[in-house]
Amino acid sequence: MTEEQKQKLEAQLWKIANELRGKMGADEFRDYILGFIFYKYLSEKQHLFANKLLETEKVKEYSLVKNKADLKAIQEESLENLGYFLRPDELFSAITEKGNIKIDEEDEDAEDNFIIPDLQAILSSIETSTMGNESEDDFNKLFEDIDLASTKLGRSPKARNILIAKVLKHLDEVDFRLDEIESDVLGDAYEYLIAQFASGAGKKAGEFYTPSQVSKILAKIVTLGKKKIKNAYDPACGSGSLLLRIGREVKVGEFYGQELNRTTYNLCRMNMILHDVHFSRFDIKQEDTLEEPQHLGKEFEAIVANPPFSAQWKGKDNPLNETDDRFSQYGALAPSSKADFAFVQHIIHQLADNGTGAVVLPHGVLFRGGAEGTIREYIIKEQNYLDAVIGLPPNIFYGTSIPACILVLKKCRKHDDNVLFIDASADFEKDGNKNKLTNDHVTKIVDAYEKRESVDKYAYAAPLSEIAENEYNLNIPRYVDTYESEGQVDLGTVARELANLEDAMAKTDKTIASFCKELGIEAPFGVKL
Incomplete structure (x- = not known):
């Protein structure tokens, strides 16, 4: 990825983060946007991993898998290798599609599907999927700071739903390039966002x-x-x-x-x-x-x-x-x-x-x-x-x-x-x-x-x-002397500068005195005439 592409991704994510800025403080909306980005990462990682497992199967696209035995096998492999598991209907793209929101829509009466309960259930499911596995401690209560019922996201459940759906829709359109083996684009962008939040917190x-x-x-x-x-x-x-x-x-x-x-x-x-x-x-x-x-x-x-x-x-x-x-x-x-x-x-x-x-x-x-x-x-x-x-x-x-x-x-x-x-x-x-x-x-x-x-x-x-x-x-x-000595002073030059200042002051005194005479007032006290 070029530096220009990296900067574009960072700008995209920061713009999306600002969807939430007007609703809460920097340290609060940080937890939401970074949490949503993390969920998208886990989802795309799961999607790519599952598709790799399906290369030799009839159904090669994970989002289309319905067979329970296939899902069970993918779950076991995912827990061992990724440490967590997401079903096809729990993927980031699936919940975004269900939200069905127009990202340029500002009217709270806009048609939408209510996804907050589903999203909350998915985040909880990610954590519970790890229970009993080596990764349990690493995922335990990982999303606890994402309170989807908070009034900071909107006064009403409908308003909160629209805001969340918009943010998810924006994120869904960002390419994290997880299929590029040598790329750590998302990691760099995540660090960038953390730095931006630190700057404002x-x-x-x-x-x-x-x-x-x-x-x-x-x-x-x-x-x-x-x-x-x-x-x-x-x-x-x-x-x-x-x-x-x-x-x-x-x-x-x-x-x-x-x-x-x-x-x-x-x-x-x-x-x-x-x-x-x-x-x-x-x-x-x-x-x-x-x-x-x-x-x-x-x-x-x-x-x-x-x-x-x-x-x-x-x-x-x-x-x-x-x-x-x-x-x-x-x-x-x-x-x-x-x-x-x-x-x-x-x-x-x-x-x-x-x-x-x-x-x-x-x-x-x-x-x-x-x-x-x-x-x-x-x-x-x-x-x-x-x-x-x-x-x-x-x-x-x-x-x-x-x-x-x-x-x-x-x-x-x-x-x-x-x-x-x-x-x-x-x-x-x-x-x-x-x-x-x-x-x-x-x-x-x-x-x-x-x-x-x-x-x-x-x-x-x-x-x-x-x-x-x-x-x-x-x-x-x-131990380290950083003292800078002052340069030598040329006393002759200083004396000449002082003499020139005296001449200039004398001329100014005469000018002031002449103005005062025309106005019929006394010259200021202390002026040498």
């Missing part, structure tokens, strides 16, 4: 999406020098964009993630499936990672995270944290008002010896004292797991304008006598009221990390002894 956006260029930096760093990895993990996975970005850099065996927000957790599972990650290759859980970790006992080759900045957690309020293997050895627990280092400790605990972790955090983790200072010193002095500190520009994240940094963590460090500091805070482009990183900025950061050389005003490999002298304060300006 304000503070809530940080809960589910990391800017794509930041994701790219993290993914490239944790996969540097590798073509494939055993597994990847994100303890605050949001919509799964960070994990999926790793999959673009290298071949990943399995994806693991945990997310607290239920709606975002559902979005992550949809995003995985939509990017053609087989249900057997991902394990996404919904729970508080710090209090109820779901993947303890596993070690991961690549860990990425963009946890909520300075989030609250139970800390000392939960006595179990003091004996938890993730936190107990550091001499202090992260403050209950700032869970940043608790996430770092969690990542270290689950990082494999051959693995790399990269986590986005607020700048405060670099220099705040107290318990955080104690933990920071232990990581550097006792464990020697901190590999690099990367300073990012301000105002590039959704929901906050504060500058952030990336901590890169390794248990078996090749360069174990220093920590690399990169100051990329000045490298960005304006993008409306936000800042953004370009591909060149990303490349510059990753290259600097890989080469690990000193670059004036940009990168410096600080010996551990120097960091100790600074009492384990990691504030980047202590």
Whole structure:
């Protein structure tokens, strides 16, 4: 698919999404449109898979299959390979046809067929079709955020039905190109929509999406020098964009993630499936990672995270944290008002010896004292797991304008006598009221990390002894000097400019005085005549 075709598809989907925009907020209509797109994807995937099975049969088109034995056989194959099953009458095209809506019709009295109960039943059927199968957890309550009875879709059932039918009709006319083996068109378009929703969702956006260029930096760093990895993990996975970005850099065996927000957790599972990650290759859980970790006992080759900045957690309020293997050895627990280092400790605990972790955090983790200072010193002095500190520009994240940094963590460090500091805070482009990183900025950061050389005003490999002298304060300006000296001042030129200004002021004074004389008034006080 060409870039022009890709952009056309993204524009089509965004236009369809705006069918719902006038009815509800960005974070609400996101759940509906992404849910409908996901249903269309599952439907078309089922249709293509079934038609492949029917190639040697008399009836070669799945939508025409009536024989119960044939349907049963297709169901068994579908559950084993796709993880779910849709009957021919449950396909997206079938329910759209039943809606029989004219997409340019605005009158609520337009003739239509009522499809809301059928659509709700189909979405429930997709979930229940997986019960008792390996894919059950991956599809359980996946569509629970799509409330087709919500008055936000329309005041009356008829109005809601017309709106839903129109959206489905629009989507039915979009070609997702699922039959193109090398194409991930829909996955790209889905990511585009998630980014657009994040842009308009304000503070809530940080809960589910990391800017794509930041994701790219993290993914490239944790996969540097590798073509494939055993597994990847994100303890605050949001919509799964960070994990999926790793999959673009290298071949990943399995994806693991945990997310607290239920709606975002559902979005992550949809995003995985939509990017053609087989249900057997991902394990996404919904729970508080710090209090109820779901993947303890596993070690991961690549860990990425963009946890909520300075989030609250139970800390000392939960006595179990003091004996938890993730936190107990550091001499202090992260403050209950700032869970940043608790996430770092969690990542270290689950990082494999051959693995790399990269986590986005607020700048405060670099220099705040107290318990955080104690933990920071232990990581550097006792464990020697901190590999690099990367300073990012301000105002590039959704929901906050504060500058952030990336901590890169390794248990078996090749360069174990220093920590690399990169100051990329000045490298960005304006993008409306936000800042953004370009591909060149990303490349510059990753290259600097890989080469690990000193670059004036940009990168410096600080010996551990120097960091100790600074009492384990990691504030980047202590190590990367970005001070720009002012140019020399030519005093002779300045003196001449001042003399010229004096002459100009004298001429102006005379002009003002002459005007005042003609008007018969006194010249302004303080004017030199």
